[in-house]
Amino acid sequence: MKGIMLFVIISLLxxxxxxxxxxxxxxxxxxxxxxxxxxADNPRSGYxxxxxxxxxxxFAPTYDKSLLDKYSKSEDIHSKYPNAILINASETEFNLNxxxxxxxxxxxxxxxxxxxxxxxxxxxxxxxxx
Numbered sequence: 001m002k003g004i005m006l007f008v009i010i011s012l013l014x015x016x017x018x019x020x021x022x023x024x025x026x027x028x029x030x031x032x033x034x035x036x037x038x039x040a041d042n043p044r045s046g047y048x049x050x051x052x053x054x055x056x057x058x059f060a061p062t063y064d065k066s067l068l069d070k071y072s073k074s075e076d077i078h079s080k081y082p083n084a085i086l087i088n089a090s091e092t093e094f095n096l097n098x099x100x101x102x103x104x105x106x107x108x109x110x111x112x113x114x115x116x117x118x119x120x121x122x123x124x125x126x127x128x129x130x
Contacts, residue, residue, distance in 0.1 A: 043106035045128060048099050049081060055090040063102055085112070086119045094125040104128040 047063035050072070060083050071080040087107060089096060099105075106128055112120035 041108060043108045045104070045106050048101060048103045048105060049084060050077060050101060051096050051099060052086070054096055056086060056088055057096055057099070058084050059087045059105070059107060060084045068101070084117065086117060088119070088121045089125055092122050092125050094122070
């Protein structure tokens with residue numbers, strides 16, 4: 001019986017010790033963090049596959065006309081075309097009305113969502129020179 005009590009007491013002391021916050025640093029204030037400029041990151045190069053509306057287009061790193069023709073009539077082209085990402089360009093000054101299918105672009109992402117199909121919001125979009 002004494003062995004069981006001793007085991008319980010030691011176990012409780014270990015649990016209390018593991019739960020201690022005294023080892024944490026006190027400098028956990030994140031209010032002084034500098035904002036991150038997402039446009040400073042490397043852009044992703046690719047092509048406009050399809051303009052969905054004024055703010056959204058389908059983007060992929062490769063352009064394959066045969067695949068595009070095969071899936072263009074499908075409502076779920078974004079899920080069928082390999083590596084395609086739906087991009088929201090509403091936070092950029094990029095005019096999608098003047099762009100055409102197959103246009104080579106560079107996209108800087110503000111963030112992407114790892115969902116199916118992948119989606120992202122662009123912070124900057126430029127047309128690549130040929």
